Every structure is written in C-alpha cells, then in structure tokens.
Amino acid sequence: xxxxxxxxxxxxxxxxxxxxxxxxxxxxxxxxxxxxxxxxxxxxxxxxxxxxxxxxxxxxxxxxxxxxxxxxxxxxxxxxxxxxxxxxxxxxxxxxxxxxxxxxxxxxxxxxxxxxxxxxxxxxxxxxxxxxxxxxxxxxxxxxxxxxxxxxxxxxxxxxxxxxxxxxxxxxxxxxxx
DNA sequence: CCCTGATTCGC
DNA sequence: GCGAATCAGG
Numbered sequence: 001x002x003x004x005x006x007x008x009x010x011x012x013x014x015x016x017x018x019x020x021x022x023x024x025x026x027x028x029x030x031x032x033x034x035x036x037x038x039x040x041x042x043x044x045x046x047x048x049x050x051x052x053x054x055x056x057x058x059x060x061x062x063x064x065x066x067x068x069x070x071x072x073x074x075x076x077x078x079x080x081x082x083x084x085x086x087x088x089x090x091x092x093x094x095x096x097x098x099x100x101x102x103x104x105x106x107x108x109x110x111x112x113x114x115x116x117x118x119x120x121x122x123x124x125x126x127x128x129x130x131x132x133x134x135x136x137x138x139x140x141x142x143x144x145x146x147x148x149x150x151x152x153x154x155x156x157x158x159x160x161x162x163x164x165x166x167x168x169x170x171x172x173x174x175x176x177x178x
Numbered sequence: 179c180c181c182t183g184a185t186t187c188g189c
Numbered sequence: 190g191c192g193a194a195t196c197a198g199g
Contacts, residue, residue: 003191020182035192037183042190046184125180145180 001030003039015040026123127153129160 001007007028014024021040022033031039040046122128127142128151144153152160 022181032192034194038190038192041184
C-alpha cells in the first residue's frame with residue numbers, strides 16, 4: 001500500500017484529531033503504526049514530543065557498521081507540500097449489529113477523546129464498552145486498555161458484572177466521594 | 179505485559 | 190521516501 005493523496009490527508013486529519021499511530025494505522029489499513037509514525041515525521045507534523053530528552057539518544061546499529069566514508073545525516077527539513085482540494089468523506093457508519101448493549105452509563109464524559117475507540121480500532125485488549133447511541137454520530141467505544149480475556153476495562157468490568165443493586169450503591173458512593 | 183511516540187538506517 | 194527495528198517512556 002502506498003501513501004496516496006487521500007491516505008495522507010486522512011492521516012493528517014486523524015493525527016490532528018489526536019488518534020494514536022496504531023489507531024490511525026488501523027483506520028488506514030495496510031500500514032503499521034511504525035509506518036504511520038514515520039510518515040508523520042516526514043510530513044513534519046509530529047509535534048507530540050514528550051518532555052523526554054529523546055533528541056540525542058545513543059543507538060545501537062542494526063547491522064555491522066560499514067563506516068566507510070559515511071556522511072553524517074542531516075535531519076530532514078519538511079517542506080510544505082501542496083495538495084489539491086480533496087473531498088474527504090468521513091461517512092463511517094456504525095456497525096448494524098449491536099448485541100445486547102449494556103445500559104449507557106454517565107461514564108461517557110470520563111473517557112478522554114484520545115482514548116475513545118471506534119468499531120474499526122478495537123483490538124483484543126481494548127475495552128468494548130459501547131458509549132452513546134449507535135443511531136447517532138455520537139457513538140464510540142470506551143477504548144481503554146482491558147485485561148486479557150475480558151471484553152472491558154477494569155472500570156466497565158465492574159459495571160458489567162455487578163448486580164444492579166451493587167451498581168446503584170457504587171454509583172451512589174462514587175457520587176458522594178466526588 | 180500492554181501501550182505510546184521518536185529515531186535510525188537498510189532498502 | 191518508506192518502514193522495521195529499536196529505543197525510551199507511561
């Protein structure tokens with residue numbers, strides 16, 4: 001798979017939306033998260049560096065170093081590439097099959113946007129707790145990390161597997177605690 | 179372990 | 190230019 005204009009545009013859009021590289025890779029398909037990150041850097045739109053002093057890390061060469069007149073590498077200076085007007089369609093329809101949706105709890109607002117998952121970005125280890133109404137655009141999955149063998153994150157496991165009475169009590173105490 | 183982005187360098 | 194391998198961190 002190559003970086004077509006459309007795919008680059010989608011990459012820029014999703015990256016700007018704060019999706020992770022692996023999520024973007026899942027959306028695009030045919031590329032790994034490494035490819036996404038590499039492309040992001042080549043486009044010069046990384047800007048997500050943490051505090052780390054990662055600018056000068058000693059690195060072990062992957063193969064025997066030839067070291068024969070190897071010129072030092074310059075950091076690639078990104079140049080703005082002109083892109084024709086692209087009509088990006090973001091018509092991602094929710095999956096028609098939604099089995100026995102648990103009750104929508106007011107937990108929704110607690111999920112950071114950056115962690116939310118769509119039907120396309122769920123993995124074996126992301127929380128599949130549905131949030132919102134599948135009939136509207138305001139629908140996504142929790143997307144938090146979940147333990148192996150369970151479909152939900154720790155928080156939603158509690159909700160999903162507790163009796164209703166306990167749930168009500170827990171929410172009451174949670175509300176009191178803040 | 180799971181994940182994240184950053185960087186290097188053979189291709 | 191591309192992206193796997195690697196690194197560093199949460």
